[in-house]
Amino acid sequence: MSLDLPTPLSHITAIGYTHAPNGLPLETFEAKIPNPAPNELLVHVVSSSLNPLDHKLAERNFLGRTPPVQLGFDFAGIVVVIGDKVTSHKVGDAVFGMVPSNQDGVWATGGVGSYALVPEFLAAHKPAGLSFVEAGTMGICYLSAFLALNDVVTHGSTLYIPGGGGGVGHLAIQKARALGAKLIVSSGGSETSRALAKASGADHVFDYRKRNVVDEIAKLTDGKGVDVVYDATYNEDCYVDSAKAVRSKGDWVVLGVGPGKTTRNVETESPVSNILASKDARLVNVNLLSLFSASDADKDAGYALLNQAVLDAAATTEAGTVKPHVPVTIPCEVPEINMALDEMRAQRNVAGKIAVIIDASRAR
Numbered sequence: 001m002s003l004d005l006p007t008p009l010s011h012i013t014a015i016g017y018t019h020a021p022n023g024l025p026l027e028t029f030e031a032k033i034p035n036p037a038p039n040e041l042l043v044h045v046v047s048s049s050l051n052p053l054d055h056k057l058a059e060r061n062f063l064g065r066t067p068p069v070q071l072g073f074d075f076a077g078i079v080v081v082i083g084d085k086v087t088s089h090k091v092g093d094a095v096f097g098m099v100p101s102n103q104d105g106v107w108a109t110g111g112v113g114s115y116a117l118v119p120e121f122l123a124a125h126k127p128a129g130l131s132f133v134e135a136g137t138m139g140i141c142y143l144s145a146f147l148a149l150n151d152v153v154t155h156g157s158t159l160y161i162p163g164g165g166g167g168v169g170h171l172a173i174q175k176a177r178a179l180g181a182k183l184i185v186s187s188g189g190s191e192t193s194r195a196l197a198k199a200s201g202a203d204h205v206f207d208y209r210k211r212n213v214v215d216e217i218a219k220l221t222d223g224k225g226v227d228v229v230y231d232a233t234y235n236e237d238c239y240v241d242s243a244k245a246v247r248s249k250g251d252w253v254v255l256g257v258g259p260g261k262t263t264r265n266v267e268t269e270s271p272v273s274n275i276l277a278s279k280d281a282r283l284v285n286v287n288l289l290s291l292f293s294a295s296d297a298d299k300d301a302g303y304a305l306l307n308q309a310v311l312d313a314a315a316t317t318e319a320g321t322v323k324p325h326v327p328v329t330i331p332c333e334v335p336e337i338n339m340a341l342d343e344m345r346a347q348r349n350v351a352g353k354i355a356v357i358i359d360a361s362r363a364r
Contacts, residue, residue, distance in 0.1 A: 047136030165193030325352030
């Protein structure tokens with residue numbers, strides 16, 4: 001369905017980091033709206049969301065970008081211009097997905113929307129039953145869940161997904177269930193997080209502060225452990241515990257740079273490799289960002305995989321098997337975003353996702 005097009009603008013007041021490293025708190029700067037390349041869409045962005053990637057890039061600039069750098073990589077919005085080679089979208093389409101992490105993001109002030117260049121392979125048609133606000137939270141987290149689980153979870157699999165009330169975790173539980181998982185175990189430190197993990201489809205959710213989750217998993221699996229662990233917590237202590245929960249010859253899947261490297265600044269020795277080796281279990285590293293910086297030889301395969309993931313996000317939400325939980329929305333303004341990022345850095349996270357409203361009149 002095509003939508004009414006917004007009034008075109010020539011510039012936006014972008015939000016991002018203007019110096020690096022240590023680019024927090026975020027600031028505003030003027031940015032010109034670009035024209036799409038042949039395989040790109042220009043999208044009027046209605047909504048986005050917060051991700052740890054945003055504050056990590058501002059703090060460390062580990063992709064080596066030259067400031068100012070606009071942040072906010074999830075998006076939902078309306079196609080306003082298409083490149084000459086685009087075939088899957090037309091002007092007026094409602095779309096959602098992710099902007100590559102090595103390009104400028106989508107956050108802009110003023111409440112009238114933003115504009116972003118999006119490669120065709122990273123945009124999917126927004127299902128009618130998914131609001132712009134919900135769709136704008138799907139990108140990074142759903143792609144991370146898909147890449148982690150799609151090739152390792154089969155009908156009858158058993159899983160442990162710590163942090164199942166998080167942005168990635170609650171989508172990963174739903175995706176695992178859609179893939180036919182027989183048993184899904186999760187854990188969380190707060191009552192709201194555990195409740196969301198349970199509501200997302202986990203069979204058992206434990207308070208890791210009060211229960212030994214590894215022991216509980218052993219009881220549930222006759223001492224064998226689970227077939228698959230998906231650890232998206234970026235927490236070394238959790239890595240060690242979750243590695244103990246995987247069965248012999250199972251798969252331990254980790255999001256990001258992996259054990260011993262969670263700070264990106266200093267690599268520390270981690271026992272995870274030895275734990276997995278003692279079980280002859282496989283370590284599967286899911287690093288979404290690496291697909292955007294792959295060599296030319298690997299780039300096409302990576303882009304095809306990302307396209308498969310974003311189309312699957314549309315298919316599963318259309319089918320109703322996956323739905324993002326969005327308990328909090330904030331306006332796309334500097335004070336609100338900086339405050340929310342501070343809370344995220346302090347690990348005072350809400351269960352689910354925080355949506356960022358960029359076009360207030362269309363965010364419904």
